[in-house]
Amino acid sequence: MTIKARILLLGLLAIGSLLYILGAQFAADSREYAGKHALFARMEAAEKLSGLVHELQKERGISAGYLVIRSKNNEDAIDAQRAATDRAKALLDSDTAQHLENLAKLAEVREMVSGHRTMPLDSFGYYTLSIVEILDRINALALDSDTPALKGKLSAHAHLLYAKEYLGEIRGSLNESFSQGSVDRERVATVGRLLGMHQYHSKIFLRDTTPAAADAFRATLAQPGVQAVFGIIQSVLSERGGVVTSEEWMAAASYAIDQLREVENQSAAHLRQQIKSEIAAAKQRFLLNGIVTLGVLLTLVFLAGSAIFHLLHALNMLLANIAHTVNTRDFSNRIRPRSSDGIGAISRNFNELLAVAERLIKEKDYLASTDSLTGAYNRRKFTELFASELQRKLRYSGRLALIMFDIDHFKHVNDEFGHAAGDAVLREMARLVHDLIRANDVLVRWGGEEFLIFLPQNGYEAAAALAEKLRCTIEDYRFPGVPKVTVSFGVSEYVAGDTLESLCARADNALYRAKQEGRNRVCVGLADADPMAMEAAGGPTRLP
Structure with missing residues:
Protein backbone atom coordinates (compact mmCIF):
# COMPACT_ATOMS: atom_id res chain seq x y z
CA MET A 1 0.00 0.00 0.00
CA TYR A 20 -20.12 9.35 13.98
CA ILE A 21 -19.17 10.77 17.37
CA LEU A 22 -20.27 14.28 16.42
CA GLY A 23 -23.56 13.06 14.95
CA ALA A 24 -24.44 10.87 17.93
CA GLN A 25 -23.49 13.54 20.46
CA PHE A 26 -25.21 16.31 18.55
CA ALA A 27 -28.43 14.29 18.30
CA ALA A 28 -28.39 13.49 22.02
CA ASP A 29 -27.61 17.06 23.04
CA SER A 30 -30.22 18.44 20.64
CA ARG A 31 -32.90 16.18 22.11
CA GLU A 32 -31.96 17.19 25.63
CA TYR A 33 -31.86 20.90 24.77
CA ALA A 34 -35.21 20.73 22.95
CA GLY A 35 -36.72 18.85 25.88
CA LYS A 36 -35.62 21.55 28.32
CA HIS A 37 -37.11 24.26 26.13
CA ALA A 38 -40.35 22.30 25.83
CA LEU A 39 -40.44 21.99 29.63
CA PHE A 40 -39.97 25.74 29.95
CA ALA A 41 -42.86 26.31 27.52
CA ARG A 42 -45.06 23.97 29.58
CA MET A 43 -44.13 25.92 32.71
CA GLU A 44 -45.14 29.18 31.05
CA ALA A 45 -48.43 27.62 29.94
CA ALA A 46 -49.06 26.37 33.49
CA GLU A 47 -48.47 29.88 34.87
CA LYS A 48 -50.98 31.39 32.45
CA LEU A 49 -53.51 28.70 33.29
CA SER A 50 -53.04 29.23 37.03
CA GLY A 51 -53.64 32.96 36.52
CA LEU A 52 -56.93 32.14 34.76
CA VAL A 53 -57.89 29.80 37.62
CA HIS A 54 -57.32 32.61 40.11
CA GLU A 55 -59.64 34.97 38.22
CA LEU A 56 -62.32 32.29 37.66
CA GLN A 57 -62.28 31.56 41.39
CA LYS A 58 -63.05 35.21 42.11
CA GLU A 59 -65.76 35.33 39.45
CA ARG A 60 -67.35 32.18 40.87
CA GLY A 61 -67.67 33.65 44.35
CA ILE A 62 -68.95 37.04 43.16
CA SER A 63 -71.47 35.36 40.82
CA ALA A 64 -72.85 33.26 43.67
CA GLY A 65 -73.37 36.35 45.80
CA TYR A 66 -74.94 38.26 42.90
CA LEU A 67 -77.52 35.51 42.33
CA VAL A 68 -78.58 35.76 45.98
CA ILE A 69 -78.60 39.56 46.29
CA ARG A 70 -78.91 41.73 43.18
CA SER A 71 -77.46 45.16 43.98
CA LYS A 72 -75.57 47.95 42.22
CA ASN A 73 -72.38 47.07 44.14
CA ASN A 74 -72.65 43.42 43.13
CA GLU A 75 -73.27 44.40 39.48
CA ASP A 76 -70.16 46.61 39.45
CA ALA A 77 -68.08 43.90 41.14
CA ILE A 78 -69.14 41.19 38.71
CA ASP A 79 -68.49 43.42 35.66
CA ALA A 80 -65.00 44.28 36.89
CA GLN A 81 -64.18 40.66 37.66
CA ARG A 82 -65.40 39.41 34.29
CA ALA A 83 -63.05 41.89 32.60
CA ALA A 84 -60.15 40.57 34.71
CA THR A 85 -61.06 36.97 33.79
CA ASP A 86 -61.19 37.86 30.10
CA ARG A 87 -57.72 39.41 30.28
CA ALA A 88 -56.31 36.25 31.85
CA LYS A 89 -58.10 34.11 29.24
CA ALA A 90 -56.66 36.20 26.40
CA LEU A 91 -53.13 35.22 27.48
CA LEU A 92 -53.75 31.57 26.55
CA ASP A 93 -52.62 30.34 23.16
CA SER A 94 -55.28 28.94 20.84
CA ASP A 95 -54.17 25.32 21.25
CA THR A 96 -54.47 25.48 25.05
CA ALA A 97 -57.84 27.20 24.89
CA GLN A 98 -59.23 24.54 22.52
CA HIS A 99 -58.51 21.82 25.09
CA LEU A 100 -60.71 23.59 27.70
CA GLU A 101 -64.21 22.54 26.65
CA ASN A 102 -66.07 24.00 29.64
CA LEU A 103 -64.52 27.42 29.08
CA ALA A 104 -66.36 27.68 25.75
CA LYS A 105 -69.64 27.94 27.69
CA LEU A 106 -68.47 30.89 29.81
CA ALA A 107 -70.35 33.56 27.84
CA GLU A 108 -73.61 31.57 28.00
CA VAL A 109 -73.32 31.06 31.77
CA ARG A 110 -72.56 34.75 32.29
CA GLU A 111 -75.76 35.71 30.43
CA MET A 112 -77.76 33.36 32.65
CA VAL A 113 -76.17 34.82 35.78
CA SER A 114 -76.79 38.39 34.63
CA GLY A 115 -80.43 37.60 33.92
CA HIS A 116 -80.90 35.61 37.14
CA ARG A 117 -81.92 32.64 34.98
CA THR A 118 -79.86 30.09 36.91
CA MET A 119 -79.53 28.93 40.49
CA PRO A 120 -76.46 29.78 42.62
CA LEU A 121 -75.67 26.10 42.94
CA ASP A 122 -75.73 25.57 39.14
CA SER A 123 -73.52 28.62 38.55
CA PHE A 124 -71.13 27.48 41.24
CA GLY A 125 -70.99 24.02 39.71
CA TYR A 126 -70.14 25.33 36.24
CA TYR A 127 -67.28 27.50 37.47
CA THR A 128 -65.95 24.67 39.64
CA LEU A 129 -66.02 22.25 36.69
CA SER A 130 -64.14 24.76 34.53
CA ILE A 131 -61.53 25.35 37.21
CA VAL A 132 -61.02 21.63 37.85
CA GLU A 133 -60.63 21.07 34.10
CA ILE A 134 -57.87 23.71 34.01
CA LEU A 135 -56.20 22.26 37.11
CA ASP A 136 -56.21 18.82 35.53
CA ARG A 137 -54.57 20.34 32.46
CA ILE A 138 -51.85 21.90 34.65
CA ASN A 139 -51.32 18.59 36.42
CA ALA A 140 -50.95 16.84 33.04
CA LEU A 141 -48.27 19.35 32.06
CA ALA A 142 -46.43 18.55 35.30
CA LEU A 143 -46.61 14.79 34.75
CA ASP A 144 -45.28 15.21 31.20
CA SER A 145 -41.84 16.28 32.49
CA ASP A 146 -38.98 13.88 31.74
CA THR A 147 -36.77 15.27 34.54
CA PRO A 148 -37.63 13.45 37.81
CA ALA A 149 -36.52 16.28 40.11
CA LEU A 150 -38.46 18.91 38.18
CA LYS A 151 -41.43 16.58 37.76
CA GLY A 152 -41.78 16.36 41.54
CA LYS A 153 -41.57 20.13 41.96
CA LEU A 154 -44.10 20.74 39.17
CA SER A 155 -46.46 18.19 40.72
CA ALA A 156 -46.11 19.92 44.10
CA HIS A 157 -46.97 23.21 42.42
CA ALA A 158 -50.12 21.62 41.00
CA HIS A 159 -51.13 20.48 44.52
CA LEU A 160 -50.78 24.09 45.70
CA LEU A 161 -53.24 25.12 42.99
CA TYR A 162 -55.68 22.42 44.10
CA ALA A 163 -55.37 23.57 47.73
CA LYS A 164 -56.13 27.15 46.67
CA GLU A 165 -59.07 25.95 44.56
CA TYR A 166 -60.72 24.14 47.47
CA LEU A 167 -60.36 27.25 49.60
CA GLY A 168 -61.94 29.16 46.71
CA GLU A 169 -64.86 26.72 46.66
CA ILE A 170 -65.33 27.34 50.39
CA ARG A 171 -65.32 31.07 49.70
CA GLY A 172 -68.03 30.79 47.05
CA SER A 173 -70.12 28.32 49.01
CA LEU A 174 -70.15 30.40 52.22
CA ASN A 175 -70.67 33.64 50.30
CA GLU A 176 -74.04 32.33 49.16
CA SER A 177 -74.98 31.28 52.70
CA PHE A 178 -73.82 34.52 54.29
CA SER A 179 -75.76 36.47 51.66
CA GLN A 180 -78.86 34.57 52.84
CA GLY A 181 -77.98 35.21 56.50
CA SER A 182 -77.68 31.55 57.60
CA VAL A 183 -75.72 28.34 57.00
CA ASP A 184 -77.71 25.10 56.80
CA ARG A 185 -76.41 21.67 57.82
CA GLU A 186 -75.95 20.51 54.23
CA ARG A 187 -73.70 23.52 53.58
CA VAL A 188 -71.74 22.77 56.77
CA ALA A 189 -71.05 19.25 55.52
CA THR A 190 -69.95 20.57 52.13
CA VAL A 191 -67.56 23.05 53.75
CA GLY A 192 -66.11 20.32 55.95
CA ARG A 193 -65.40 18.13 52.91
CA LEU A 194 -63.79 21.00 51.01
CA LEU A 195 -61.66 21.96 53.99
CA GLY A 196 -60.41 18.38 54.22
CA MET A 197 -59.41 18.40 50.55
CA HIS A 198 -57.66 21.75 51.03
CA GLN A 199 -55.67 20.35 53.95
CA TYR A 200 -54.83 17.17 52.02
CA HIS A 201 -53.35 19.01 49.03
CA SER A 202 -51.59 21.50 51.31
CA LYS A 203 -49.88 18.61 53.08
CA ILE A 204 -48.64 17.09 49.80
CA PHE A 205 -47.39 20.50 48.63
CA LEU A 206 -45.43 20.99 51.85
CA ARG A 207 -43.97 17.50 51.50
CA ASP A 208 -42.80 17.75 47.89
CA THR A 209 -41.99 21.42 47.27
CA THR A 210 -38.74 23.28 47.93
CA PRO A 211 -37.91 24.37 51.51
CA ALA A 212 -38.23 28.04 50.52
CA ALA A 213 -41.72 27.56 49.06
CA ALA A 214 -42.77 25.49 52.09
CA ASP A 215 -41.58 28.23 54.46
CA ALA A 216 -43.46 30.87 52.44
CA PHE A 217 -46.63 28.74 52.58
CA ARG A 218 -46.38 28.28 56.37
CA ALA A 219 -45.74 32.00 56.85
CA THR A 220 -48.84 32.79 54.79
CA LEU A 221 -51.02 30.47 56.87
CA ALA A 222 -49.68 32.11 60.04
CA GLN A 223 -50.79 35.61 58.98
CA PRO A 224 -53.56 37.01 61.21
CA GLY A 225 -55.79 37.78 58.22
CA VAL A 226 -55.50 34.19 56.96
CA GLN A 227 -55.97 32.76 60.45
CA ALA A 228 -59.16 34.81 60.75
CA VAL A 229 -60.57 33.17 57.62
CA PHE A 230 -59.94 29.67 58.94
CA GLY A 231 -61.41 30.80 62.26
CA ILE A 232 -64.66 31.72 60.48
CA ILE A 233 -64.65 28.34 58.71
CA GLN A 234 -64.18 26.52 62.03
CA SER A 235 -67.05 28.54 63.54
CA VAL A 236 -69.30 27.40 60.68
CA LEU A 237 -68.23 23.76 61.10
CA SER A 238 -68.81 23.83 64.86
CA GLU A 239 -72.15 25.65 64.33
CA ARG A 240 -71.21 28.19 66.97
CA GLY A 241 -72.92 31.01 65.09
CA GLY A 242 -71.01 34.22 64.46
CA VAL A 243 -72.18 34.56 60.84
CA VAL A 244 -70.52 37.50 59.09
CA THR A 245 -71.85 39.52 56.18
CA SER A 246 -71.16 38.31 52.67
CA GLU A 247 -69.08 41.44 51.98
CA GLU A 248 -66.91 40.86 55.04
CA TRP A 249 -66.49 37.21 54.19
CA MET A 250 -65.60 37.84 50.56
CA ALA A 251 -63.02 40.47 51.53
CA ALA A 252 -61.39 38.22 54.15
CA ALA A 253 -61.45 35.03 52.06
CA SER A 254 -60.17 36.85 48.96
CA TYR A 255 -57.29 38.22 51.00
CA ALA A 256 -56.34 34.70 52.12
CA ILE A 257 -56.55 33.34 48.57
CA ASP A 258 -54.54 36.27 47.24
CA GLN A 259 -51.82 35.45 49.77
CA LEU A 260 -51.77 31.86 48.55
CA ARG A 261 -51.53 33.28 45.04
CA GLU A 262 -48.32 35.04 46.12
CA VAL A 263 -46.91 31.72 47.31
CA GLU A 264 -47.98 30.23 43.99
CA ASN A 265 -46.11 32.98 42.10
CA GLN A 266 -42.98 32.41 44.19
CA SER A 267 -43.13 28.68 43.54
CA ALA A 268 -43.58 29.26 39.81
CA ALA A 269 -40.68 31.72 39.70
CA HIS A 270 -38.39 29.21 41.42
CA LEU A 271 -39.42 26.46 38.99
CA ARG A 272 -38.89 28.75 36.03
CA GLN A 273 -35.40 29.64 37.24
CA GLN A 274 -34.55 25.98 37.84
CA ILE A 275 -35.64 25.10 34.31
CA LYS A 276 -33.52 27.95 32.93
CA SER A 277 -30.55 26.55 34.84
CA GLU A 278 -31.19 23.14 33.31
CA ILE A 279 -31.26 24.74 29.83
CA ALA A 280 -27.98 26.56 30.51
CA ALA A 281 -26.39 23.33 31.75
CA THR A 370 -18.83 37.72 30.30
CA ASP A 371 -22.17 38.02 32.06
CA SER A 372 -24.72 36.54 29.66
CA LEU A 373 -27.53 38.94 30.61
CA THR A 374 -25.77 42.33 30.46
CA GLY A 375 -22.65 41.69 28.36
CA ALA A 376 -20.47 43.15 31.13
CA TYR A 377 -17.40 41.32 32.44
CA ASN A 378 -18.04 38.88 35.26
CA ARG A 379 -16.25 38.78 38.62
CA ARG A 380 -13.76 36.12 37.51
CA LYS A 381 -12.59 38.13 34.50
CA PHE A 382 -12.38 41.34 36.50
CA THR A 383 -10.11 39.67 39.07
CA GLU A 384 -7.66 38.83 36.27
CA LEU A 385 -7.84 42.34 34.78
CA PHE A 386 -7.32 43.98 38.17
CA ALA A 387 -4.24 41.86 38.91
CA SER A 388 -2.75 42.79 35.53
CA GLU A 389 -3.52 46.50 35.92
CA LEU A 390 -2.15 46.53 39.47
CA GLN A 391 1.19 45.14 38.24
CA ARG A 392 1.28 47.87 35.58
CA LYS A 393 0.65 50.55 38.22
CA LEU A 394 3.39 49.19 40.48
CA ARG A 395 5.84 49.36 37.55
CA TYR A 396 4.91 52.72 36.06
CA SER A 397 3.01 54.48 38.89
CA GLY A 398 -0.35 56.12 38.24
CA ARG A 399 -3.73 55.98 39.95
CA LEU A 400 -6.57 53.47 40.04
CA ALA A 401 -10.19 54.16 41.04
CA LEU A 402 -13.26 52.03 41.50
CA ILE A 403 -17.01 52.78 41.32
CA MET A 404 -19.49 50.39 42.88
CA PHE A 405 -23.19 50.93 42.25
CA ASP A 406 -26.50 49.15 42.41
CA ILE A 407 -30.10 49.85 41.52
CA ASP A 408 -32.26 51.34 44.28
CA HIS A 409 -35.26 49.24 45.34
CA PHE A 410 -34.53 46.67 42.63
CA LYS A 411 -36.35 43.95 44.54
CA HIS A 412 -39.50 46.06 44.24
CA VAL A 413 -39.05 46.14 40.45
CA ASN A 414 -38.83 42.31 40.33
CA ASP A 415 -41.73 41.84 42.74
CA GLU A 416 -44.01 44.43 41.14
CA PHE A 417 -43.24 44.00 37.45
CA GLY A 418 -41.69 40.54 37.21
CA HIS A 419 -38.20 39.18 36.68
CA ALA A 420 -38.41 39.73 32.93
CA ALA A 421 -38.84 43.48 33.54
CA GLY A 422 -35.98 43.37 36.06
CA ASP A 423 -33.72 41.67 33.52
CA ALA A 424 -34.64 44.31 30.93
CA VAL A 425 -33.67 47.07 33.39
CA LEU A 426 -30.32 45.38 34.04
CA ARG A 427 -29.58 45.07 30.32
CA GLU A 428 -30.56 48.66 29.57
CA MET A 429 -28.60 49.91 32.60
CA ALA A 430 -25.44 48.14 31.39
CA ARG A 431 -25.91 49.62 27.91
CA LEU A 432 -26.30 53.16 29.26
CA VAL A 433 -23.22 52.88 31.46
CA HIS A 434 -21.12 51.30 28.73
CA ASP A 435 -21.97 54.16 26.35
CA LEU A 436 -20.79 56.77 28.88
CA ILE A 437 -17.49 55.31 30.09
CA ARG A 438 -14.13 55.39 28.33
CA ALA A 439 -12.87 52.59 26.12
CA ASN A 440 -10.26 51.54 28.70
CA ASP A 441 -12.71 51.65 31.63
CA VAL A 442 -14.05 48.26 32.68
CA LEU A 443 -17.73 47.55 33.45
CA VAL A 444 -18.31 44.49 35.67
CA ARG A 445 -21.47 42.82 36.90
CA TRP A 446 -20.51 42.11 40.49
CA GLY A 447 -23.65 40.19 41.41
CA GLY A 448 -27.43 40.63 41.20
CA GLU A 449 -28.16 44.32 40.56
CA GLU A 450 -24.67 45.40 41.71
CA PHE A 451 -22.02 46.60 39.21
CA LEU A 452 -18.44 47.87 39.27
CA ILE A 453 -16.61 50.34 37.04
CA PHE A 454 -12.81 50.09 37.15
CA LEU A 455 -10.97 53.23 36.04
CA PRO A 456 -7.23 52.78 35.26
CA GLN A 457 -5.12 55.97 35.36
CA ASN A 458 -7.83 57.88 37.26
CA GLY A 459 -8.27 59.04 40.86
CA TYR A 460 -11.36 59.29 43.02
CA GLU A 461 -12.10 62.85 41.81
CA ALA A 462 -12.61 61.75 38.20
CA ALA A 463 -14.41 58.62 39.36
CA ALA A 464 -16.82 60.65 41.52
CA ALA A 465 -17.50 63.03 38.62
CA LEU A 466 -18.22 60.10 36.30
CA ALA A 467 -20.48 58.51 38.93
CA GLU A 468 -22.45 61.74 39.28
CA LYS A 469 -22.81 61.94 35.49
CA LEU A 470 -24.07 58.38 35.40
CA ARG A 471 -26.44 59.03 38.29
CA CYS A 472 -28.04 62.01 36.54
CA THR A 473 -28.29 60.17 33.22
CA ILE A 474 -29.96 57.13 34.80
CA GLU A 475 -32.30 59.29 36.90
CA ASP A 476 -33.50 61.11 33.76
CA TYR A 477 -33.75 57.96 31.63
CA ARG A 478 -37.11 56.28 31.26
CA PHE A 479 -36.74 52.52 31.36
CA PRO A 480 -39.52 50.73 29.42
CA GLY A 481 -42.20 49.03 31.46
CA VAL A 482 -41.15 50.35 34.89
CA PRO A 483 -41.39 53.68 36.72
CA LYS A 484 -38.43 55.88 37.55
CA VAL A 485 -35.16 54.03 38.28
CA THR A 486 -32.36 55.50 40.41
CA VAL A 487 -28.91 54.23 41.35
CA SER A 488 -26.62 54.73 44.37
CA PHE A 489 -22.82 54.91 43.94
CA GLY A 490 -19.78 54.29 46.11
CA VAL A 491 -16.32 55.45 44.99
CA SER A 492 -12.85 54.44 46.23
CA GLU A 493 -9.22 54.87 45.10
CA TYR A 494 -6.28 52.51 45.35
CA VAL A 495 -3.70 53.31 48.04
CA ALA A 496 -0.42 51.56 48.77
CA GLY A 497 -0.93 48.12 50.24
CA ASP A 498 -4.50 47.80 48.97
CA THR A 499 -5.88 44.50 47.74
CA LEU A 500 -8.89 44.04 45.52
CA GLU A 501 -10.89 43.10 48.61
CA SER A 502 -9.94 46.23 50.57
CA LEU A 503 -10.53 48.52 47.57
CA CYS A 504 -13.96 46.98 47.00
CA ALA A 505 -14.74 47.12 50.72
CA ARG A 506 -14.23 50.91 50.80
CA ALA A 507 -16.39 51.36 47.72
CA ASP A 508 -19.03 49.08 49.25
CA ASN A 509 -19.02 51.05 52.50
CA ALA A 510 -19.43 54.27 50.54
CA LEU A 511 -22.32 52.67 48.62
CA TYR A 512 -23.87 51.68 51.95
CA ARG A 513 -23.64 55.30 53.12
CA ALA A 514 -25.30 56.43 49.91
CA LYS A 515 -28.15 54.04 50.64
CA GLN A 516 -28.40 55.20 54.27
CA GLU A 517 -28.44 58.86 53.27
CA GLY A 518 -31.43 58.44 51.02
CA ARG A 519 -30.23 56.64 47.86
CA ASN A 520 -29.79 58.18 44.38
CA ARG A 521 -26.46 59.77 45.30
CA VAL A 522 -22.69 59.35 45.14
CA CYS A 523 -20.53 58.77 48.21
CA VAL A 524 -16.73 58.56 48.28
CA GLY A 525 -14.87 56.14 50.52
CA LEU A 526 -11.31 57.29 51.31
CA ALA A 527 -8.62 55.31 53.08
CA ASP A 528 -7.57 58.59 54.80
CA ALA A 529 -10.34 59.76 57.15
CA ASP A 530 -8.64 63.14 57.57
CA PRO A 531 -11.21 65.99 57.31
CA MET A 532 -9.12 67.77 54.67
CA ALA A 533 -9.19 64.66 52.53
CA MET A 534 -12.90 64.35 53.07
CA GLU A 535 -13.39 67.96 52.01
CA ALA A 536 -11.31 67.32 48.89
CA ALA A 537 -13.63 64.41 48.11
CA GLY A 538 -16.58 66.76 47.96
CA GLY A 539 -17.70 67.51 51.51
CA PRO A 540 -18.88 64.88 53.96
CA THR A 541 -17.77 61.99 51.73
CA ARG A 542 -20.64 62.42 49.30
CA LEU A 543 -21.71 64.42 46.29
CA PRO A 544 -25.03 66.28 46.37
Missing part, protein backbone atom coordinates in the same frame (compact mmCIF):
# COMPACT_ATOMS: atom_id res chain seq x y z
CA THR A 2 1.42 3.39 -0.98
CA ILE A 3 1.93 6.27 1.46
CA LYS A 4 -0.85 8.21 -0.22
CA ALA A 5 -3.20 5.27 0.18
CA ARG A 6 -2.26 4.90 3.85
CA ILE A 7 -2.85 8.59 4.47
CA LEU A 8 -6.19 8.41 2.65
CA LEU A 9 -7.30 5.35 4.59
CA LEU A 10 -6.26 6.82 7.93
CA GLY A 11 -7.97 10.11 7.08
CA LEU A 12 -11.19 8.35 6.09
CA LEU A 13 -11.17 6.37 9.32
CA ALA A 14 -10.53 9.48 11.38
CA ILE A 15 -13.19 11.54 9.62
CA GLY A 16 -15.73 8.70 9.74
CA SER A 17 -15.14 8.18 13.46
CA LEU A 18 -15.36 11.90 14.14
CA LEU A 19 -18.56 12.29 12.14
CA ALA A 282 -27.50 21.48 28.62
CA LYS A 283 -25.99 24.20 26.48
CA GLN A 284 -22.74 24.06 28.42
CA ARG A 285 -22.54 20.30 27.99
CA PHE A 286 -23.08 20.75 24.28
CA LEU A 287 -20.14 23.18 24.02
CA LEU A 288 -17.92 21.00 26.18
CA ASN A 289 -18.62 17.93 24.09
CA GLY A 290 -17.77 19.90 20.96
CA ILE A 291 -14.40 20.91 22.38
CA VAL A 292 -13.65 17.34 23.45
CA THR A 293 -14.56 16.09 19.98
CA LEU A 294 -12.27 18.67 18.45
CA GLY A 295 -9.49 17.45 20.72
CA VAL A 296 -10.06 13.92 19.42
CA LEU A 297 -9.75 15.23 15.89
CA LEU A 298 -6.43 16.96 16.63
CA THR A 299 -5.13 13.82 18.27
CA LEU A 300 -6.05 11.71 15.25
CA VAL A 301 -4.27 14.13 12.93
CA PHE A 302 -1.19 14.11 15.13
CA LEU A 303 -1.11 10.29 15.23
CA ALA A 304 -1.46 10.11 11.46
CA GLY A 305 1.55 12.40 11.04
CA SER A 306 3.61 10.45 13.57
CA ALA A 307 2.88 7.14 11.81
CA ILE A 308 4.36 8.29 8.49
CA PHE A 309 7.12 10.51 9.94
CA HIS A 310 9.90 8.01 9.21
CA LEU A 311 8.58 7.30 5.68
CA LEU A 312 8.59 10.77 4.20
CA HIS A 313 11.20 13.39 5.00
CA ALA A 314 9.02 16.12 3.52
CA LEU A 315 6.64 15.72 6.45
CA ASN A 316 9.25 16.92 8.99
CA MET A 317 8.22 20.57 8.78
CA LEU A 318 4.54 19.68 8.98
CA LEU A 319 5.04 17.55 12.07
CA ALA A 320 7.23 20.19 13.73
CA ASN A 321 4.48 22.76 13.33
CA ILE A 322 1.84 20.35 14.63
CA ALA A 323 3.96 19.59 17.69
CA HIS A 324 4.47 23.31 18.33
CA THR A 325 0.72 23.96 18.20
CA VAL A 326 -0.13 21.05 20.48
CA ASN A 327 2.60 21.81 23.02
CA THR A 328 2.06 25.57 23.23
CA ARG A 329 -1.74 25.55 22.71
CA ASP A 330 -1.15 28.48 20.36
CA PHE A 331 -3.98 27.95 17.92
CA SER A 332 -3.15 31.17 16.09
CA ASN A 333 -0.08 29.43 14.69
CA ARG A 334 -0.38 28.44 11.03
CA ILE A 335 1.60 25.99 8.91
CA ARG A 336 3.19 27.46 5.76
CA PRO A 337 2.41 25.08 2.86
CA ARG A 338 5.61 24.14 1.03
CA SER A 339 3.97 22.53 -1.99
CA SER A 340 0.69 22.01 -3.78
CA ASP A 341 0.74 18.23 -3.51
CA GLY A 342 -0.79 16.03 -0.82
CA ILE A 343 1.48 17.42 1.92
CA GLY A 344 0.43 20.97 1.03
CA ALA A 345 -3.22 19.93 1.09
CA ILE A 346 -2.73 18.37 4.52
CA SER A 347 -1.11 21.61 5.71
CA ARG A 348 -3.98 23.74 4.44
CA ASN A 349 -6.64 21.44 5.90
CA PHE A 350 -4.87 21.45 9.23
CA ASN A 351 -4.79 25.25 9.14
CA GLU A 352 -8.56 25.22 8.74
CA LEU A 353 -8.86 22.96 11.78
CA LEU A 354 -6.64 25.33 13.73
CA ALA A 355 -8.87 28.22 12.73
CA VAL A 356 -11.92 26.31 14.00
CA ALA A 357 -10.13 25.49 17.26
CA GLU A 358 -9.02 29.10 17.71
CA ARG A 359 -12.56 30.36 17.14
CA LEU A 360 -14.06 27.85 19.60
CA ILE A 361 -11.51 28.69 22.28
CA LYS A 362 -12.17 32.41 21.87
CA GLU A 363 -15.90 31.75 22.13
CA LYS A 364 -15.35 29.67 25.26
CA ASP A 365 -13.19 32.38 26.83
CA TYR A 366 -15.82 34.98 26.01
CA LEU A 367 -18.59 32.92 27.61
CA ALA A 368 -16.42 32.26 30.66
CA SER A 369 -15.59 35.94 31.19
